[in-house]
Amino acid sequence: MLNINRYQDITKLENEAKKDYIDRHTPFIHTNGEAKKGELHPVTIKMGQEFAHPDDFDHFISQISLFNKNQKLAEATFLPGALGNVKGHMEITFNVVFDKNAELYAQSYCTKHGIWESDPQKIYVQ
Amino acid sequence: MLNINRYQDITKLENEAKKDYIDRHTPFIHTNGEAKKGELHPVTIKMGQEFAHPDDFDHFISQISLFNKNQKLAEATFLPGALGNVKGHMEITFNVVFDKNAELYAQSYCTKHGIWESDPQKIYVQ
Amino acid sequence: MLNINRYQDITKLENEAKKDYIDRHTPFIHTNGEAKKGELHPVTIKMGQEFAHPDDFDHFISQISLFNKNQKLAEATFLPGALGNVKGHMEITFNVVFDKNAELYAQSYCTKHGIWESDPQKIYVQ
Amino acid sequence: MLNINRYQDITKLENEAKKDYIDRHTPFIHTNGEAKKGELHPVTIKMGQEFAHPDDFDHFISQISLFNKNQKLAEATFLPGALGNVKGHMEITFNVVFDKNAELYAQSYCTKHGIWESDPQKIYVQ
DSSP: OOOEEEOOOGGGOOOHHHHHHHHHHOEEEEOOSEEOTTSEEEEEEEEOSSSOBOOBTTBOEEEEEEEETTEEEEEEEEOTTTTTTSOBOOEEEEEEEOSSOEEEEEEEEETTTEEEEOOOEEEEEO | OOOEEEOOOGGGOOOHHHHHHHHHHOEEEEOOSEEOTTSEEEEEEEEOSSSOBOOBTTBOEEEEEEEETTEEEEEEEEOTTTTTTSOBOOEEEEEEEOSSOEEEEEEEEETTTEEEEOOOEEEEEO | OOOEEEOOOGGGOOOHHHHHHHHHHOEEEEOOSEEOTTSEEEEEEEEOSSSOBOOBTTBOEEEEEEEETTEEEEEEEEOTTTTTTSOBOOEEEEEEEOSSOEEEEEEEEETTTEEEEOOOEEEEEO | OOOEEEOOOGGGOOOHHHHHHHHHHOEEEEOOSEEOTTSEEEEEEEEOSSSOBOOBTTBOEEEEEEEETTEEEEEEEEOTTTTTTSOBOOEEEEEEEOSSOEEEEEEEEETTTEEEEOOOEEEEEO
């Protein structure tokens, strides 16, 4: 079974290398949880909060996908070099029109460490 | 040979349907032309300036790609429904780290009307 | 948490609609389990064994990915219409060069019924 | 304007390096030009005829797309390593159902040398 990695609260971890590993691989969803029906609503997905991920040719974030429950809305694919081949927080802003309440998930893919999934983010639409 | 459609100045066109057709299919790059070396620089690509494109199951914008000269940096793939199945301006923000001057191009793909390419956008890096 | 659907042995199911639902959504890996080191080795992924999936604009298989353990090797993205908009078994053949034993997984994505994962397929390399 | 590279008859070139450069970057379509209406028809796209392309982390074929005239049917995205990081002829077989005559084009993308386009391949459907 393919391993789907999920976020663990890194403040509860003691090992600095493990904090770094988990934080930099986790896609975090940044968005306003209240959306207006029928209007473009920006949803930013940013990798890591404290620790930055490499952008090396043999080790980079190659994909970030956005789901509403189990329905994929959009997906971004990156080539190495988009971050200038230096460590950074890969970040993408999708713009979605919601017509009813949603529950967002992001998945990211690291070419060395596989699939990672965000916590859910509810969107209330009015 | 695959047809690569390019923008024409719609203010010079008389036919309203043709203005609509060209404008809504063209990817426009919105970004600051001056970037700081080594910093994340947002590059937004938005489809159309005046006219919105359908988001129907059989007619939608399924892809927007960002190139620096002939090098692809990133690509976003959309499923129908991301715009709530209503007409809209598909829009995506990539964030790129430039280490030297760049010349950006966007390509988009419409499931009925093929590949479209933006005008170039120069980025000066200091 | 995103739902990852997995194959169930449909011969043990009584409900015909459920057999159809599970079979047509499951990616099956067809390949020779013994590969020669350094040679192109075809790996075919075919959706369903008995039941065919729709290729409608609002309901189709949009993606099939191939993994070696948690490392993605390749991914195919389909637009509706590739199967002529009739029911069919979506099928793709990737060609991979293995340099050591591998354990393959396929994931597929249905625009209505989400992510599905194959059983693992071991590859012995000599 | 993005450069779309096209095949040149390499038998007419004298420079061996240029023959190699053009051949290994060109997607060649291999298929039966006569298809039966409503049946899965395999379409293989293979990079190069004589010269193999590297599969290095910083230099590989990352994408092969299949079009019928200006309509995209499917697209395969590769990660480096699919060819075991050795030189090879990247090859993919899509299976398409044609309901009328078609004119196929393949596009490939090399992470160092950009977009390349195949000669057209006619499909007669009966």
